[in-house]
Amino acid sequence: MSFLSTPPTYITLLSLSLLLLFRVFHLDSSHMAGMRLLPEDPDVAQVRPTASADLISDDDRSVAADSWSIKSEYGSTLDDEQRHADATEALNYRADYSSDKDEQEGEGVSSMLGFQSYWDAAYADELTNFREHGHTGEVWFGGDVMENVVSWTKGLCMDICKSNLPNHVADADSEPVGQREIDISGWSVLDIGTGNGLLLQELAKQGFSDLTGTDYSEGAVDLARSLADRDGFTNVKFLVDDILETKLDKRFQLVMDKGTLDAIGLHPDGPIKRIIYWDSVSRLVAPGGLLVITSCNSTKDELVEEVDTLNQRRVACQRPGTVEASVDPPPFRYLDHVRTYPTFTFGGSVGSRVATVAFLRN
Template sequence: MAGIRLPPEDIDISQARALSTADLISDDDRSIAADSWSIKSDYGSTLDDDQRHADASEALAAARFCAASDYSSDKEEADAETFTFTSMLGYQSYWDATYADELTNFREHGDAGEVWFGADVMEMVASWTKGLCIDISQRQLQNQHNDLDDDSVSESVSQDLAGWSVVDVGTGNGLLLQELAKQGFSDLTGTDYSEGAINLARSLANRDGFTGIKLLVDDVLETKLDKKFELVMDKGTLDAIGLHQDGPIKRIMYWESISRLVAPGGLLVITSSNNTKEELVQEVENFNQRKIGEVEEEEEEGKGGLLWYLDHIRSYPTFMFGGSVGSRVATVAFCFR
């Protein structure tokens, strides 16, 4: 639950640590994972107990996370004040098993599976992101062509939007890409390290008429993509990475890898339920400091190739708890330059 950190209640640290791979795909473990981190979607679920998902954001609030800048990997001396909360959702085995079930359920019943954060958040992210891209395109056009009238600018922006290269990392069932397609984007790619997720996303795209979406099996932490994109989307992937036993180190790998996917002047839009806007901005500042340090060590000139905060969604519902105001979701955009 982004925005508020509550003290842990009745948390067994030994249970919070990652289980072995063999344990990850049992029915009991899926239940534990769903209790640990999940938000019920409006699209239906393949899991048996819907209430687990309704309560999932509360489970997040009950966990105390290590600060984004604390990259200690000493698991043996963790205590109730410093341990990093882990979950089955940080492991590929969980997602492979989940998407195998969801693909079977799609074939038998036509269900699209889980939409993490809910359909309303997904639609808001797509619409808000479109607005950011339009603003950027309009400024660029007006700077290049001062003599264009409003109608010409609008037509050119629409054409430009369709040409934006977009990748959604950890795309899952690919429904965010479909929402972006509805907003006018057409150069769309989705990646996921689970082959089952890609098979489900491809099946849904074909069924819903979005056959132009490209879908690839790829791990963002070890990406094989050699292309840079003008718009990089992440809805929940950083969250899942952070729930791995080695989450703090994997988060460093995440920023290094995902920054290489963003084209100069491009955007990175992250939607998270585990991090506030301020925490995401702090992680980006940490990334920038590491990159600047690398440049200085190599005695190179300039400090390009950094991520900078651009904007965030301000219209998510908020709630009050213990005198603090927070929201369950944060969506933050960064510009790469």
């Protein structure tokens, strides 16, 4: 059938399909495209339908007190109701802040990947495959991206140690960096949404030794521990913890996020959950520390804009005329991003499938 003879209904459907395809690529002319990748493992792509009961009970599971297996060294939690109330107020602020823009963002896109029930089922399958066949499971975004992120992040940390950037690691009375070997082994590292924990294994290979991985899925933590024990990385700690309701009471010099913010954004309540995410992360990164986010659903510029909004909200919440208002800096500032990912062209714009951005904690 030729295009000219195609019925109008078909043309309409085709137009809608092209529109949706363009939105999925979400290209930014200055840099990267936000595009959700499918896992490398073709078996994982067969997403099982999620029953209504699973979706309804997901929130109950995610906040149940008996779902945490946190070691006592990390302390207790903040008030969950107050956290959600603060996020709701922040969401209202963000809506007011963006109301004067010429263009408003479209409706958010939700997915089963935004629900804990999906990840519980996925990691239950991967844990079974590991026990029966020794499979490590999927590497989200692929092994090349993971190795790129780790080597690039190590370079940033070494730059900080060389005092090319503000340094919270070195003591003012310590020996000058030029007269000693750069040592990053003492950096405390947290991997949020660690999954199978392979990112932490790669960081261990690069010389980091104080490593902690958290995930809200108990199956993911069981799998990560099993893989670390098998591969000889017995010093890596893995804990069950939800970044949105974290029980961690410790600050880390390096916090990694590879896909977790993406999954949070795919929840039907993604906008408010993303605000809670940023408030939680800002309490987990030590002053002068690094937050490194790898995303396939947000471009570099979108992540920077989101952090700018967080900073402006924090400043707006400070009481004018107080001492805190004059000395308390915004939580984060943009530091750098990976520029070596392969790019492609779509609709006349150049983009990349993945964005990795580093923010410095003030």
